[in-house]
Amino acid sequence: MKLLLVTSVDAWTRSVAxxxxxAATARANGHDLAVYGEPKPELPGLPFTTELSGxxxxxxxxxxxxxxxxxxxxxRLIDTVSRKKRAVVDLWGRYNDTIRLEHDFNHxxxxxGHLGWEWEEAFRAISGTLLQPTLSPLRADVGSFLFHGYDAxxxxxxxxxxxxxxxxxxxxxxxxxxxxxxxVGSNWQRWSxxxxxxxxxxxxxxxxxxxxxTGWDWGERPNWAIDKGLAGIDTDPGFLEDIGVAxxxxxxxxxxxxxxxxxxxxxxFHRPLFRHLGFVTNRSFETFHADSLPVLMLPRxxxxxxxxxxxxxxxxxxxxxxxxxxxxDRPERAWDALLQTRAHLARQHSYARxxxxxxxxxxxxx
Amino acid sequence: MNILFVMKHRGNAxxxxxxxxxxxxxxxxxxxxxxxxxxxxxLPELDFSTDIDAFDxxxxxxxxxxxxxxxxxxxxxxxxxARADRLIFDMDGMYNPxxxxxxxxxxxxxxxxxxxxxxxxxxxxDKVMKPTxxxxxxxxxxxxxxxxxxxxxxxxxxxxxxxxxxILHVGHNWWRWKEIGGEVLxxxxxxxxxxxxxxxxxLWWDKPPVEGPEAGPWQAxxxxxxxxxxxxxxxxxxxxxxxxVRTMSSxxxxxxxxxxxxxxxxxxxxxxxxxxxxxxxPLLMLDAxxxxxxxxxxxxxxxxxGxxxxxxxxxxERPEHYRGVVEDVRRxxxxxxxxxxxxxxxxxxxxx
Numbered sequence: 001m002k003l004l005l006v007t008s009v010d011a012w013t014r015s016v017a018x019x020x021x022x023a024a025t026a027r028a029n030g031h032d033l034a035v036y037g038e039p040k041p042e043l044p045g046l047p048f049t050t051e052l053s054g055x056x057x058x059x060x061x062x063x064x065x066x067x068x069x070x071x072x073x074x075x076r077l078i079d080t081v082s083r084k085k086r087a088v089v090d091l092w093g094r095y096n097d098t099i100r101l102e103h104d105f106n107h108x109x110x111x112x113g114h115l116g117w118e119w120e121e122a123f124r125a126i127s128g129t130l131l132q133p134t135l136s137p138l139r140a141d142v143g144s145f146l147f148h149g150y151d152a153x154x155x156x157x158x159x160x161x162x163x164x165x166x167x168x169x170x171x172x173x174x175x176x177x178x179x180x181x182x183x184v185g186s187n188w189q190r191w192s193x194x195x196x197x198x199x200x201x202x203x204x205x206x207x208x209x210x211x212x213x214t215g216w217d218w219g220e221r222p223n224w225a226i227d228k229g230l231a232g233i234d235t236d237p238g239f240l241e242d243i244g245v246a247x248x249x250x251x252x253x254x255x256x257x258x259x260x261x262x263x264x265x266x267x268x269f270h271r272p273l274f275r276h277l278g279f280v281t282n283r284s285f286e287t288f289h290a291d292s293l294p295v296l297m298l299p300r301x302x303x304x305x306x307x308x309x310x311x312x313x314x315x316x317x318x319x320x321x322x323x324x325x326x327x328x329d330r331p332e333r334a335w336d337a338l339l340q341t342r343a344h345l346a347r348q349h350s351y352a353r354x355x356x357x358x359x360x361x362x363x364x365x366x
Numbered sequence: 367m368n369i370l371f372v373m374k375h376r377g378n379a380x381x382x383x384x385x386x387x388x389x390x391x392x393x394x395x396x397x398x399x400x401x402x403x404x405x406x407x408x409l410p411e412l413d414f415s416t417d418i419d420a421f422d423x424x425x426x427x428x429x430x431x432x433x434x435x436x437x438x439x440x441x442x443x444x445x446x447x448a449r450a451d452r453l454i455f456d457m458d459g460m461y462n463p464x465x466x467x468x469x470x471x472x473x474x475x476x477x478x479x480x481x482x483x484x485x486x487x488x489x490x491x492d493k494v495m496k497p498t499x500x501x502x503x504x505x506x507x508x509x510x511x512x513x514x515x516x517x518x519x520x521x522x523x524x525x526x527x528x529x530x531x532x533i534l535h536v537g538h539n540w541w542r543w544k545e546i547g548g549e550v551l552x553x554x555x556x557x558x559x560x561x562x563x564x565x566x567x568x569l570w571w572d573k574p575p576v577e578g579p580e581a582g583p584w585q586a587x588x589x590x591x592x593x594x595x596x597x598x599x600x601x602x603x604x605x606x607x608x609x610x611v612r613t614m615s616s617x618x619x620x621x622x623x624x625x626x627x628x629x630x631x632x633x634x635x636x637x638x639x640x641x642x643x644x645x646x647x648p649l650l651m652l653d654a655x656x657x658x659x660x661x662x663x664x665x666x667x668x669x670x671x672g673x674x675x676x677x678x679x680x681x682x683e684r685p686e687h688y689r690g691v692v693e694d695v696r697r698x699x700x701x702x703x704x705x706x707x708x709x710x711x712x713x714x715x716x717x718x
Contacts, residue, residue, distance in 0.1 A: 068437040072489030078444040079489075114438055121418070122438040125445025 001359055002032040002054050006069065006077065007061035009035055011042055013186075014063050015091065017253040018148045018282045020045050025151075025351035036069060036077060052080040057362045060088045060126055061147070065112060068122075078126075084365045087129035089147045093277045094119035095130055096138055101272040103232030104189040110228055129365055134278040135305055145361065146306075148282045149354045150345035156261050156291040162336035169264065169293070169331055179246070180209025180324075182263030182292065184256050185283060187217040189271040191234040193297055197267055200320025202243040208324045213240070214248035214259060260290035265324060267295040278302055285349060288342055293327060293334050295320075308344035313337035367713050368398040368420060372435060372443065373427035375401050375409070381427060381457060382412075383607035384513050384636045388712070389413050391516065391705035397713065402435065402443070411608075418446045423716045427455040430582070432486060452491040453716060455512060459631045461487050461494045462503065470585060471541045471626040495715060499659055500632035510715055513636045514705035519611065519643045520696065526615040526645035531600075532562035532682060534617030534646070536610060537637060539570040541625040543588045545651055550621060551593055553674035558597055560679065565600040567613060572601045614644035619681050621670070623651045634660060639703065642696055647681045647688040662698030667691045 003026065009016045019035065023046050026033035034049035036058070050073065058081045061067060068074055093099065093106040098116045107116040123130055131145035152158075159165035181201060183194065194213070201211055217225075218235055225233040240247065251259060260266045266287050274281065275298070284306070287294045296303050296314045303311050314337050316323035327334045369392075375382050385401060389412065392399040400413040400421070415421070416439075424447040427433075434440065459465070459473045460483045466472040474480035487494055496502075497512040533554075535546070554561065572591050575581035594601065605613050614620045622641050624633075629652065638660060641648040650657050650668050657665040668691060670677050681688050 065437045068441055071434070071440065072486050074437070074441060075444055075489045078441065079449050083445070113436060117416075118436070118438040118442070121416075121442040122445075125442040 001355065001362065002056045003355075003358065004034060004036050004049070004052070004055045004058040004081070005061055006036045006058055007067045008064070009040065009043060009046060011252045011254075012250050015061060015148070015282055016043070017256065017286060019061070020253070021149060021151050021154070021351045022354070023047060025355060029352060029355060031355060037073065050076075052077065055081050055085060057358060057365075058086045059358065060086065062088055062090050062094065062123070063092045065114060083127055085362070086127040087131060087361060087365070088123045088127050089131040089133065089145055090123065090142070091133055091147065091279070091281075093132065093273055093279060095123050095132070095142060096277070099273060099276065101276050102189070102192065103230075104272040106273055108230075111230065129361060131361070132277070133280050136278050138277065143361070145354075145357060146280050146349065147354065148280050148285055149351040150285040150288060150342075150349045151351055152342070152346040154257065154286075154289040155342065156257060156289060159335070159339060162332050162339055165335040165339065166331035169291075169335065170328075172264075174209075177262055177264060178210070179212045179263035180205070181211035181265045181267065181295075182214065182260050183212070183267050183269070184214045184251065184259055185269070186215035186250060187213075187233055187235055189232040189273070190269045191232070193269045195236065195239070197269070197295075197297060197320055198240075198243060198245065200316070201324060203321035204325045205243055207328060209264060210244055210246055212246040212248060212263065214251060216250045219247045257286060257289045260287060260292050263292050264328070265295050266290055266292040267297050269297050275299060275302075280306060285345060288338070288345055293331070293338060294341075295323065306349075307341050308348070310337045310340035310344065314341070367716060368400075368422050369712070369716065370400055370402050370415065370418065370421040370424045371427055372402045372424060372433075374429065374431075374433040375403065375406070375412070375414075381429065381636070382409075383610070383640070385427075386412055386607065387514065387516060387705055388709065391514075392709055395706070395709055397709060402439075418442060421447075423447065423451045423453065425453050425455060426490060427457060428460065428487075430458045430460070432483065449490075449492060451716075454487055454491045454494045455510075456487070456494050456496050457512075457633070459496070459627055459633060461496070461507070462631065465627055465630065467626050467630055470544055472583075473627050475583065493715070496631075496633065497635070498631055498633045508715055510711050511634050511703065511708065512712075513634055513639050513703075514708035515639045515642065515696075515699035515703040516705050517696065517700045519640075521611055521615045521643060521645045523645050527612060529616060529618050530563060531565045531617035533564045533619045533621060533678065534567065534614060535565070535621045535623065536567045536605075536614055536641075537623065538568040538604065539566075539587060539589055540582075541586050541627070542623050543590075544626065545623050547588075547590055547593060549671070550623075550651070550674055551597060554678060555593075555597055557675055557679060561682070563600060564597065565602060565617065566594075567602045568604050571599075611640055611643045614641060614646050617646050618685065619678060620644060620646045620648050621651065622648050629656070632656060639699060642692065642699055647685065647692060649677055649681060661695045662702075664691050664694035664698070668695070 009019055023033055034047040037048050039048045096106055098107045109115055131143045133147045135144055137144055217233060220237055221235055268287050294314050300312060300315055303315055313333060371385050388399040400415040403414045405414045424443060462473055464474050464477050464480045493506055493508055495508050495510045498509050502509055570587045571589055572594055574587040620641055648668060649670050651670050654666045654669045657669050
């Protein structure tokens with residue numbers, strides 16, 4: 001399969017890690033994959049091309065308007081790769097009615113200058129195959145394609161059994177694992193969830209160890225959000241200081257899993273819009289590559305459907321502090337859940353499987 | 367045929383006015399002409415649309431910048447209109463070799479900039495239309511004057527405003543000063559006392575754009591405020607496109623100038639035509655052969671180069687004679703440059 005990914009890639013943001021997994025999987029399985037555009041020296045692991053002949057599928061990976069190529073590349077692409085060989089995976093739920101949840105949204109003109117109809121018209125013009133990373137798209141004309149995936153080969157430290165894993169985890173010292181909790185992700189529509197988590201964590205923080213938030217804008221509410229009057233990019237520096245939370249800046253995509261592995265626990269949060277839409281993200285799966293115990297701050301039905309039933313043990317039952325404390329006391333149960341979940345993800349959500357799904361989508365278009 | 371124009375729309379610019387004329391005339395022949403975009407309250411008579419499915423063809427009209435819609439709109443347009451259904455109008459001569467005229471006007475500042483434009487055009491569409499009477503310069507170039515003449519827009523003397531100017535120049539100071547400051551004003555200054563009010567209506571005659579260098583090369587906006595002041599030239603801001611003819615009609619004489627690079631390329635602009643709607647005597651800073659080719663032989667009587675002072679004074683002294691010349695030109699324009707003809711040419715170009 002000759003797959004062309006049409007998107008912007010940036011070492012610091014969005015889906016660049018997933019794109020790297022696609023490139024590696026393509027190499028390993030004899031597929032021909034490239035990102036459309038000129039080479040980017042800062043991303044040597046990605047093949048780029050502007051050659052359009054023989055493309056089986058051009059998958060537009062859409063998050064922001066900048067994911068579309070500039071002219072004249074855009075016209076060349078649209079004029080060369082026929083509509084039936086194009087597909088859109090709408091990673092941010094743009095192809096929906098306008099949704100407002102808490103402070104979150106899928107369309108906001110004052111942020112990016114675009115109204116909902118522009119997204120819809122653009123996506124329909126690109127392709128009749130519209131996909132979203134959810135098991136249950138809201139619209140009948142949207143297909144399910146999770147896009148992101150799990151790569152067993154990227155797991156930092158593999159274990160045959162939970163007891164050994166738990167033993168090593170318990171024994172790890174502060175040099176190896178300086179944090180009790182590590183969250184990597186930028187401050188974007190997650191503060192209410194992060195705060196609730198940290199309030200629960202704070203009760204047991206001496207036992208759990210220091211928490212760290214790594215990403216943009218956790219230290220203070222950014223000026224651009226103030227200027228635009230955007231809520232949802234909130235923080236509380238005093239609260240974070242009181243409970244000793246370390247603040248880190250954004251990191252490159254290839255530093256995330258090693259960073260998560262420096263903590264005993266790695267919570268997974270999905271912004272309100274994605275929770276509502278049942279969307280997965282790169283971090284939904286990538287967290288399971290780390291040598292850390294995921295804490296799934298996600299709806300239980302979503303967890304069971306995506307991660308499998310064993311993963312329910314990784315979902316706190318209301319009391320975050322108790323969940324962390326109990327896991328520290330008896331980590332074998334959580335590690336057993338983690339290993340079972342990794343096996344489930346390897347079966348159900350591997351990148352090889354994503355290629356099979358894409359091939360089936362391409363066959364359906366033919 | 368329903369045709370959607372993707373262009374920068376400005377109420378005080380000629381191309382907006384021309385498309386407004388296409389809208390008006392096209393309707394009579396069952397064609398719908400609209401501009402891409404949301405309705406603008408200050409241009410209520412213009413048909414704007416974002417309903418791209420309602421159109422058969424798209425025309426990208428470029429001036430001196432690559433006007434771009436946003437990326438989402440761009441992909442929607444590209445996906446909706448196949449390459450064969452797209453057409454480019456190159457209004458400012460950008461689809462040409464690099465042209466620098468006497469170290470003054472130019473179509474591009476640099477070769478690399480020119481190459482970007484060519485690549486952009488070639489990627490977007492098969493055909494490039496030019497509003498010129500010159501022969502095509504490449505197989506994919508199609509001359510199509512674009513602008514037209516509608517006799518119903520002629521302003522009758524009885525309806526014209528009072529003549530408050532003897533001489534008026536309506537248009538922005540965009541690559542004009544070499545001609546105005548180099549030939550027109552030096553010829554008139556010695557006889558300034560014999561001429562009544564002189565007015566320049568448009569931007570940048572007394573100062574360059576507030577945007578600074580981002581607005582374009584400084585030579586394009588060059589002027590000499592001391593001369594303007596000394597000759598008591600009244601500078602007034604630009605008027606909206608639907609006020610141009612009435613404004614021109616407030617002067618006995620209107621002086622027509624054209625940007626040098628466009629004159630060199632034999633491009634016609636809307637001003638070629640609308641100046642003859644006005645109740646005035648147009649005097650033309652054009653070479654005589656070119657004027658005759660556009661306006662018919664009578665127009666040789668109206669050209670200024672080399673005889674500015676004599677021609678202006680003569681026109682002020684013998685207005686009836688010149689009104690006769692203007693009528694001859696108007697008849698020629700109505701016969702050869704009607705919008706009906708233009709619509710036919712445009713639709714024919716779209717069909718081939």
